[in-house]
Amino acid sequence: MLSVIIITKNEASHIGRCLESVSWADEIVVLDSGSNDATIAICREYTDxxxxxxxxxxxxxKQRALGKAQGDWVLSIDADEVVTTELRMEIEKALQQEQFQGYNIPRLSSYCGRQIRHGGWWPDHVLRLFRRNCSQFTDSVVHEHVIVQGQIGQLAAPLLHDAFVNLDEVLHKVNCYSTLGAALLYQRGVRSSLGKAILKGFWTFIRTYWLQAAFLDGRQGLMLSISNAEGTYYKYVKLLELEKRSTHHE
Known part of the structure; x- marks a missing residue:
């Protein structure tokens, strides 16, 4: 039995396509956190x-969602991801094997209308298919991952990911993830400065655009490199703000 788990919040523009792509699964579990759009209504068309x-x-x-799943195997996907027919066939074949307790899946992400194959985005191997009884998620507020006790296999067909549909979404996610990233760094004892923020952002652009060849993805590759750099810069500036607020309260 395969359970699909998805966490959501205001994903009405994505979730229908996502759910349709996994409608063949034995169980779909959706855990929402306060959507005020049509997300929940759409989800209830596919699962109770x-x-x-x-x-x-x-x-x-994600660990909460995993706790509600009943299947021996679990596929964890995001609301903006789609399982292709080829990937479905691979998953169904993998479930019949006894060798592995989890599988990495290559993820092919799109940025403002173009699938990105450079800039460190491809192949983006993510551990998403795993046996429920030997797996759990880390408790990280961002950049979480699942830990599987046992051997990990590799699937070939990609999971499609609409990472950034338009620039509004890019700016929204840069803001959200830089805030979460700053909080995570602060908890780890990392400290920042304005100079460090500038250098980290500049290095992120160099690494993404030149060293990881995002320039081969044309205009979107350049846009991606700039937004990556902005995200890193703002993460370290926000970390600096957290430090100052903490010092002020002491």
Whole structure:
């Protein structure tokens, strides 16, 4: 039995396509955290296992969703991801094997209308298919991942990811993830400065655009490199703000 788990918040523009691509699964579990658009209504067209909880961060939320799954195998996907027919066939074949307890899946992401194959985005191997009884998510607020006890296999067909549909979404995610990233760095004891923020942002652009060859992805490759650099810069500037607020309160 295969359970698909998805966490959501205001994903009405994506979730229908996502759910349609996994409608063949034995069970679909959706855990929402306060959507005020049509997300929940769309999800209920595909499954009656739609739950609502507060938002504690990505890792804890995905672990909550995992706790509600009943299948021996679990496929964890995001609302802006799609399982292709080729990937479905590979997954169904993998479930019949006994050798592995989890599988990495290559993820092919798009940025403002173009699938990105450079800039460190491809192949983006993500561990998303795993046995439920030997797996759990880390409790990280962002950049969470699943830990599987056992051997990990590799699938070949990609998981499609609409990472950034337009520039509004780019700016929104840069803001959200830089805030979460700053909080995570602060918890780890990392400290920042304006000079460090500038250098980190500049290095991110050099690495993405030149060393990881994002220039081969044309205009979107340049846009991606700039937004990556901005995200890194703002993460370290926000970290600096956290430090100053902490010092002020002491």
């Amino acid at each position: 296992k739609v739950y609502e909880k507060d938002w504690p961060g990505f890792g804890i939320q």
